[in-house]
Amino acid sequence: MATFKYVAKNAESGNVTGKIAADNKESVIEALRKKKLIIISVVEVKDSKITGSSFQSKKVKPDEIVIFTRQLATMVDAGIPILQGIDALKDQVSHPLFQKVLTNVYDDIQHGASLSAAFNKHPSVFDTLFVNMVRVGETGGVLSQVLDRISTYMEKSLKLQRKVKSALIYPSVIVSMATIITIILLVKVVPTFAGIYDSFDRELPAMTQMLIGVSEGLKSYLIWIVGFFVFVVFLIGRWYRTAKGARVIDGAVLNMPLFGELFCKVAISRFSRTLATLIQSGVPILESLDIVGKTIGNTVLEDVVEDVKNCVREGESIATPLSKSKVFPPMVTRMIGIGEKSGQMEKMLLKIAEFYDDQVDAAVEGLTSIIEPLIIGVLGIVIGFIVIALFMPILNITQIV
Numbered sequence: 001m002a003t004f005k006y007v008a009k010n011a012e013s014g015n016v017t018g019k020i021a022a023d024n025k026e027s028v029i030e031a032l033r034k035k036k037l038i039i040i041s042v043v044e045v046k047d048s049k050i051t052g053s054s055f056q057s058k059k060v061k062p063d064e065i066v067i068f069t070r071q072l073a074t075m076v077d078a079g080i081p082i083l084q085g086i087d088a089l090k091d092q093v094s095h096p097l098f099q100k101v102l103t104n105v106y107d108d109i110q111h112g113a114s115l116s117a118a119f120n121k122h123p124s125v126f127d128t129l130f131v132n133m134v135r136v137g138e139t140g141g142v143l144s145q146v147l148d149r150i151s152t153y154m155e156k157s158l159k160l161q162r163k164v165k166s167a168l169i170y171p172s173v174i175v176s177m178a179t180i181i182t183i184i185l186l187v188k189v190v191p192t193f194a195g196i197y198d199s200f201d202r203e204l205p206a207m208t209q210m211l212i213g214v215s216e217g218l219k220s221y222l223i224w225i226v227g228f229f230v231f232v233v234f235l236i237g238r239w240y241r242t243a244k245g246a247r248v249i250d251g252a253v254l255n256m257p258l259f260g261e262l263f264c265k266v267a268i269s270r271f272s273r274t275l276a277t278l279i280q281s282g283v284p285i286l287e288s289l290d291i292v293g294k295t296i297g298n299t300v301l302e303d304v305v306e307d308v309k310n311c312v313r314e315g316e317s318i319a320t321p322l323s324k325s326k327v328f329p330p331m332v333t334r335m336i337g338i339g340e341k342s343g344q345m346e347k348m349l350l351k352i353a354e355f356y357d358d359q360v361d362a363a364v365e366g367l368t369s370i371i372e373p374l375i376i377g378v379l380g381i382v383i384g385f386i387v388i389a390l391f392m393p394i395l396n397i398t399q400i401v
Helices: 025-034 062-077 082-090 096-110 115-120 128-140 143-198 206-240 243-255 259-280 285-295 299-313 319-324 330-342 345-400
Strands: 002-010 014-022 038-045
Touching: 002 025, 014 025, 025 038, 062 082, 062 096, 062 143, 082 096, 096 115, 115 128, 128 143, 128 259, 128 285, 143 206, 143 259, 143 345, 206 243, 206 345, 243 259, 243 299, 259 285, 259 299, 259 345, 285 299, 299 319, 319 330, 330 345
Parallel strands: none
Antiparallel strands: 002 014, 002 038
């Protein structure tokens, strides 16, 4: 449904202008003629583009969408009309982009669009899952409950994302700092000692010669080495945009040492919670699986969900194709199978999601306890080697003296 701006003439009050939401221009003309207006012009209003660096540089944070959704659910539950609710909330939002989006949503609803149709015009803020659940809530007359479920789902998803980020950020920061310190030692400190040792009329120990060789090589080719790594990252990024590359890289992510198990648990939790929330809200199973596939965030798992969708379309259960995949353990597929047979699949899926949320917590703690001593150990070996190699010639001279 599009929005059209019209200019017409009224026999009593002269020119009148306004906006109408309709499927096409002909529908607008017909509606205006029924009101006995003389049509001057009808123009489709394109979605206003958000311009300016302040809008483009900052995306709407998920936390802000959660708060908005929770507040809108409360207002709808209290019997406040949607239009009044959006009008009140758009004035409370501090984010300029989100405020602009909600203003557009308000205008669209005011001119006849449904809430889901208005949200659907802003996919960068309201994703497919959000829009489809709102649409089902509107159709079934349970919008407040659906909005409440959306906000709960988003809160749980954000909590899960933060757990994974906390598991990845710490080792990434430590490794980055260790790499920078090592490069500084090799490029700045080692050459200073090498200059001092040049004045010695003695052959340097093998360790020291090796260290100086690495230092000279790094100093000479540092720009080329950095450029090579940037180029490799660029190529991997380009390859990841292809279907084959995405499958290979996403498969490697799920099977990588230490972190692979964590990513699998996160994926199972996300799959279970998303599917449960959609089914609970009344979204048809095939449509739910389609949305899950688009939001799961891994090509390998997307293929698994596509297989599930095809099997369900042919009358099979969800559990059967999931059991054939290597991602979903037998416990999960059995619980889903029991849920299908008992007619309580959404409850089973939510239990699976809660269980794997706890598993993610345990995995994050386990990773921290493993990675921290591992990084410290490797860093100690590298720094220890540099220090010993640097001072070995001085120790040798001291022993001779």
